[in-house]
Amino acid sequence: FQNFHTKNLQLQMFYFGSIVKFTTYLTTRIRFISCIRANRFPLTIENLNSRIKHVEYAVRGPIPSRALEIESELLSNPRSHPFDQLIYVNIGDPQNLGQLPLTFPRQLLALCAYPPLISQDNSDSFPDDVKQRARYILKNIGSFGGYSHSLGFPFVRKNIMKFLDKRDNISVDSTIILSDGASEIINVILSCLCGEPDSLVGGVMIPIPQYPLYTASLAYLGLKPIPYYLHEESCWGLYINDLHNSLKSYTDTCKPKAFVVINPGNPTGQCLNVEQQVEILKFCNQYDLLLLADEVYQDNIHDVGARWHSFRKTLVENQDTFPGQQLVSFHSLSKGYMGECGFRGGYAELIGFDETFLFELSKLLSSMLCPNISGQLLLDSYVNPPIPGEPSFPLFSHEKHSIAQSLQRRAIKLYECFREIPNISINPVQGAMYAFPRIFLPDRAISASINHQNPVLRSPDVYYCMKLLEETGIVAVPGSGFGQKDGTWHFRITILPHEDVFDVFLLKFKEFHTNFIKQHS
Numbered sequence: 001f002q003n004f005h006t007k008n009l010q011l012q013m014f015y016f017g018s019i020v021k022f023t024t025y026l027t028t029r030i031r032f033i034s035c036i037r038a039n040r041f042p043l044t045i046e047n048l049n050s051r052i053k054h055v056e057y058a059v060r061g062p063i064p065s066r067a068l069e070i071e072s073e074l075l076s077n078p079r080s081h082p083f084d085q086l087i088y089v090n091i092g093d094p095q096n097l098g099q100l101p102l103t104f105p106r107q108l109l110a111l112c113a114y115p116p117l118i119s120q121d122n123s124d125s126f127p128d129d130v131k132q133r134a135r136y137i138l139k140n141i142g143s144f145g146g147y148s149h150s151l152g153f154p155f156v157r158k159n160i161m162k163f164l165d166k167r168d169n170i171s172v173d174s175t176i177i178l179s180d181g182a183s184e185i186i187n188v189i190l191s192c193l194c195g196e197p198d199s200l201v202g203g204v205m206i207p208i209p210q211y212p213l214y215t216a217s218l219a220y221l222g223l224k225p226i227p228y229y230l231h232e233e234s235c236w237g238l239y240i241n242d243l244h245n246s247l248k249s250y251t252d253t254c255k256p257k258a259f260v261v262i263n264p265g266n267p268t269g270q271c272l273n274v275e276q277q278v279e280i281l282k283f284c285n286q287y288d289l290l291l292l293a294d295e296v297y298q299d300n301i302h303d304v305g306a307r308w309h310s311f312r313k314t315l316v317e318n319q320d321t322f323p324g325q326q327l328v329s330f331h332s333l334s335k336g337y338m339g340e341c342g343f344r345g346g347y348a349e350l351i352g353f354d355e356t357f358l359f360e361l362s363k364l365l366s367s368m369l370c371p372n373i374s375g376q377l378l379l380d381s382y383v384n385p386p387i388p389g390e391p392s393f394p395l396f397s398h399e400k401h402s403i404a405q406s407l408q409r410r411a412i413k414l415y416e417c418f419r420e421i422p423n424i425s426i427n428p429v430q431g432a433m434y435a436f437p438r439i440f441l442p443d444r445a446i447s448a449s450i451n452h453q454n455p456v457l458r459s460p461d462v463y464y465c466m467k468l469l470e471e472t473g474i475v476a477v478p479g480s481g482f483g484q485k486d487g488t489w490h491f492r493i494t495i496l497p498h499e500d501v502f503d504v505f506l507l508k509f510k511e512f513h514t515n516f517i518k519q520h521s
Helices: 009-038 062-076 103-113 128-141 154-168 181-191 213-221 240-248 274-286 311-317 355-366 373-383 393-418 443-450 460-472 499-519
Strands: 175-179 202-208 224-229 255-262 290-294 327-332 346-351 489-494
Touching: 062 460, 103 128, 103 373, 103 393, 128 373, 154 175, 154 311, 154 346, 154 373, 175 181, 175 355, 175 373, 181 213, 181 290, 181 327, 181 346, 181 355, 202 213, 202 240, 213 224, 224 240, 240 274, 255 274, 274 290, 274 311, 290 311, 311 327, 311 346, 346 373, 393 499, 443 460, 460 489, 460 499
Parallel strands: 202 224, 202 255, 255 290, 290 327
Antiparallel strands: 175 346, 327 346
């Protein structure tokens, strides 16, 4: 201000401009603060939908978040930590952990995405059966870049139905709906259970431990979770009396509407036998509960003594015993030998629903336009793979069985290693991609966690997993994110890292756990 009266015109303009800019900034800032105090912004943390604040997804929680920070720190300074790389065993993402994609589906997708390749002389890269299949698909879809039917391409849905009938050796009158992975259609079906505003909130029975998608989705939709506990001492089995007791304890606070079963289990890896499935169907039929069967790990069976059975088959074979029972089963490309998480392909099969409900559901799905095209075409390659005699079959069969055998070796190796480690108990990994070991923590470790200055680490299993990460680079998920009986502590790990990395993981873990117990005893 003292220099504003200078005779230099340029300086006058500079000072004047500075005053205008400062005044504008100050005015804007005052208005911003006033809006916050008056709560005039349409969307802030204060007026955010309160249900979103209750959504938690442990698989991408505080441990993986810290892992991302460490990854950045290692890039800046490779000696910043006592390890040079992270070992991710926290998430079921096969290809990011070393599983190679199958050749046939990728070749097919490439030809559909770029049709000029079909007419080129490139039989070494694209066998004739792949080209023939691509021509058939393009004839049925029109354009790779266009929309499909809201429920998915009719020819893909028809092929899925043929696949299911052949798999189960039965024929079923049902409806197939394609989706962007199983998670999307699970959320859609759960949203159908939300009652009217003035009615009692809907309840959904979920296993504990469970995949965090369910608690997150129920929290967002305003539905009530009704937990039923799996029993670790019986290889994560369930007792029917527990189901009855759990249901009765919640009937005053909600209206039970559905029952979720994950088979093979996530995070527990157990496979249900037919007798257990019949008991679950009997329970659901008795209480008029919709059965939601999450069967995305049906191709991941590692225990030679375990057999996977679909709820679809069990229901149809006992349909006279369970009249009117409704079932929705889910499957996905993300798991099994496909492992195509990023393409987001999945489907649901609905049994026992009338046309009026299906019309309303189709109307809802039409507002979402359609599932992505790539995922649909990969689904078709999954349910309609190469057959003996076709040029692609030998390589396809070799790749498929190599993946299955490698996963089986890792599942056995994990169990054999962990069962020998003191202060840990583990069940055989019958199926899926995970183990859910229990850790018996010394009192000093529990006390150190509960009294920790960081609130995030005040759960002993989180404290344990954070120590594991900081000292070894191993990224695991605390059991509290999946649910566990009070007074017990677990963590979830996958069997997915490449076999060379997997061996390193086992050695590092064993050394860490031994030292951890010693330091806290």
